Amino acid sequence: xxxxxxxxxxxxxxxxxxxxxxxxxxxxxxxxxxxxxxxxxxxxxxxxxxxxxxxxxxxxxxxxxxxxxxxxxxxxxxxxxxxxxxxxxxxxxxxxxxxxxxxxxxxxxxxxxxxxxxxxxxxxxxxxxxxxxxxxxxxxxxxxxxxxxxxxxxxxxxxxxxxxxxxxxxxxxx
Numbered sequence: 001x002x003x004x005x006x007x008x009x010x011x012x013x014x015x016x017x018x019x020x021x022x023x024x025x026x027x028x029x030x031x032x033x034x035x036x037x038x039x040x041x042x043x044x045x046x047x048x049x050x051x052x053x054x055x056x057x058x059x060x061x062x063x064x065x066x067x068x069x070x071x072x073x074x075x076x077x078x079x080x081x082x083x084x085x086x087x088x089x090x091x092x093x094x095x096x097x098x099x100x101x102x103x104x105x106x107x108x109x110x111x112x113x114x115x116x117x118x119x120x121x122x123x124x125x126x127x128x129x130x131x132x133x134x135x136x137x138x139x140x141x142x143x144x145x146x147x148x149x150x151x152x153x154x155x156x157x158x159x160x161x162x163x164x165x166x167x168x169x170x171x172x173x174x
Contacts (some may be wrong), residue, residue: 035076040114077123094121
């Protein structure tokens with residue numbers, strides 16, 4: 001199966017051939033799957049794969065004419081990252097199966113399973129804010145806290161050749 005990076009690069013190449021503006025949505029859905037299962041190492045691998053795809057896209061696009069937004073649609077499992085004085089970083093989840101599942105299902109076996117506070121067959125979606133990263137034209141409008149509806153206004157303005165002002169994004173969020 002082609003990687004997310006390979007599919008992203010191919011899509012940009014194909015869409016760029018026509019010389020017309022385009023909208024490309026790339027979804028890295030596997031981090032969500034890993035978080036639902038509390039597979040910590042797989043989650044790290046999948047986020048890294050998404051990061052590689054975004055990096056490949058940025059290397060092929062012109063920031064003077066392109067807006068790239070990277071975000072998540074929700075957080076899953078209540079991931080917490082903490083460190084212990086002498087034993088390094090520990091990943092835990094607020095909800096999900098945790099270590100009470102069969103290690104054979106986890107891509108990295110036992111080392112993939114992270115503990116959880118509340119046992120649940122699958123990690124739940126949380127109300128934790130997700131980051132929104134922006135690159136290119138209009139990226140200066142992305143800072144602070146925005147509601148998810150501001151993403152629509154950013155994309156629409158860019159596709160119409162406009163730059164939304166910050167006030168319109170904040171008003172859209174109310």
